[in-house]
Amino acid sequence: MLTLEQIHTAKRRISSYVYETPMIRLNGLDELLGCQVYIKAENMQKTNSFKLRGALNKMLSMPLEQLQQGVVAASSGNHGKGVAYAAKLLNIKATIVLPDSAPTVKVEGIRALGAEVVQCKLAERHVITEKLSRNHGYCIIHPYDDYDIMAGQGTAGLEIFAQLPDVNTIVVPIGGGGLMSGIATAVKSMAPHIKLIGVEPAVVSRYAKSLEAGERLLLEEQKSLADALLTLQPGERNFPIVQQLVDEVVSVEEALIYRGMKTLLSEGKIIAEPSSSIGIGAALQGALPIHKHEKVCFLISGGNVELIPEEN
């Protein structure tokens, strides 16, 4: 069970270590997306993603003796960076297990925080993490299937509601479901009329397919621009929350994920990674149940992407 109270507790626990990220009105995207566009800019969070919220809440609520054994986390990059940051803060050892395909900027960001990086095939991440935990006594910090992680991510939901109480719809990228279950619990407890839409890559639509099937399906590994949303199965603890609280999960084609990122860059002047611009892509695809006069908040989950200025 995840409750609003746990999320409030998480907020008190982590608030002096994370930023309250800005809610930005992006007028320039209204016409293109067909709504009043707001973004919750977690790309501007410390470590440049929301993942720090959950990692800090988890690690700050663990007994010190356990932490001092060290921690290990499987990640596509952002959760690992959050764990590495929290480990540095707490002065403990962290090992991050990343897929071979992780973007260089994420691998380097994690190393720069002093964590050890182990790379492997995408599907082997959790097996290798468990092996490292067994062999070295490291405590596993799961990226989403953990109530403390979800409660930490849910603090972004408290902020959204405080910053934009008359929001009509919140659009959230969904992978394992940690962020979405946290935000859904926070928002629906306070304002059940706010619509919540999950967005995931069409090539790995583990939530849309599982919701249709009524059970957690395990999909086959695929490539996607949305490198942070490659999880192959909904989280065990996350799935029922999403099932109960989320209004709709929308799948987004690769070409639209790319267009979402380009649009946010060129029209919005905001740098977000592809996995974070997927909601913008969904709106461009015309796939969201949103309307012209509605205030829609797109959660921009991360900004760990490398850009270079073009030569003139």
Add this chain to the structure above:
Amino acid sequence: MLTLEQIHTAKRRISSYVYETPMIRLNGLDELLGCQVYIKAENMQKTNSFKLRGALNKMLSMPLEQLQQGVVAASSGNHGKGVAYAAKLLNIKATIVLPDSAPTVKVEGIRALGAEVVQCKLAERHVITEKLSRNHGYCIIHPYDDYDIMAGQGTAGLEIFAQLPDVNTIVVPIGGGGLMSGIATAVKSMAPHIKLIGVEPAVVSRYAKSLEAGERLLLEEQKSLADALLTLQPGERNFPIVQQLVDEVVSVEEALIYRGMKTLLSEGKIIAEPSSSIGIGAALQGALPIHKHEKVCFLISGGNVELIPEEN
């Protein structure tokens, strides 16, 4: 003379055509810049620069018969894009005179709005503009040396004060002085204690040198990353206003202009053109009289720069 009342009038005249751009708290830059960092995001303005404010205020206050003759404007790009946008809105002909060195993204942005583009050497812009005006009867829309232009740009100052009334210091890029004279008149009329700092490229420090000399010096043409700040002499109507109201003008080295842009990109996740990140560069250079607990608003004047995602 430029008065607060003229700026309020400009606001009423243009407000349904421009965006109230966001004031964004960028926590992630505090430590690097040594203050509480806020940006006024005019890179998110329509046409992606503040210049639309002045162009619209000027053109909406001109008699229709005069407008129908067509307009011509010398520009480094952003003023031209503002004039082209306003001309399209009013359904009149616009010709924009740009330096050969103008960034492709600016030239194309102007053409896409339906304006004609004439390119020439930087120093010849105003001469060619006057010739086009004489030969075709076009009305000249000056980029800065005009009270209606300044009043339009000053509306950004009204917004800054409304959005962040307890701001301590406002840092504004300065070229001819149109934006700075508008903002200084707005802000100092309402709150004379707010500090105003102009920032210009060290290679063309026309304001710092002219203020020291006590008269408007004409500098020699130079190259700078800050392509929007290459004006060689302070504007005739702008100089006395800057002289009277601006607390300090700081010159920024090229390497720091570049670092300012990179920092805003990589740490702030905001896309701004080099001319707009010059204030961030000045802070990185340690050249601003700002302190850790002060709220400093950096005006990000434009976002017309091309970026491409790096391949992984």
